[in-house]
Amino acid sequence: MPGSSEDMSHLAKYVIMALELLLAGILSIGVLVASIKTATDILQLMRSEGFDKTVFLHLLDSILLIVLAIDVTRTLLTAVLEKMIPVRIVIEAAMLAVLREFIAIEIRGPSTDLLAVLVLVFTALVTAWIIIGLLEARYWRISSRRSKRGAERDCTAES
Helix, strand or coil: CCCCHHHHHHHHHHHHHHHHHHHHHHHHHHHHHHHHHHHHHHHHHHHCCCCCHHHHHHHHHHHHHHHHHHHHHHHHHHHHHHCCCCHHHHHHHHHHHHHHHHHHHHHHCCCHHHHHHHHHHHHHHHHHHHHHHHHHHHHHHHHHHHHHHHHHHHHHHHC
16 A cells, blocks of 8 residues: 555655765765865975974864764765664774864863863773674674584585
8 A cells, every 4th residue: 555654664764775875975075075185284284394283183183084984984884785883883983083082182272171081981982892892703703603513514414
């Protein structure tokens, strides 16, 4: 029946997927433009006489922003292709955002309270990233053993 809730659900999924791909495309264009600007900034920094810490920190901030945009694009594409978002990818994006904030603190001026909070958050994110990596590695080892046993059983059953 046209207009059923199942049809609307499929339509919503396609609209969401199209929006995710559109956002990934826009982010990709933004990354390209930002990369070109960052490359010209690097050339200007190399040509300058002295070392300006503020210019360098702004440059580093731009580079981290580009990496963060690439990571978000990867997350969006993973969501579209695999129909899920792996937790490790989200944690990596959060770690990049915290690193970027460390640089922003250096540019704006020190803030001991914010720095302490960021250190705690970053430590928690790194810990979670490591634990999830270890759990994923263990899961894949167990899965590969099970699939090998299943293949061995199939071979012996055919004999």
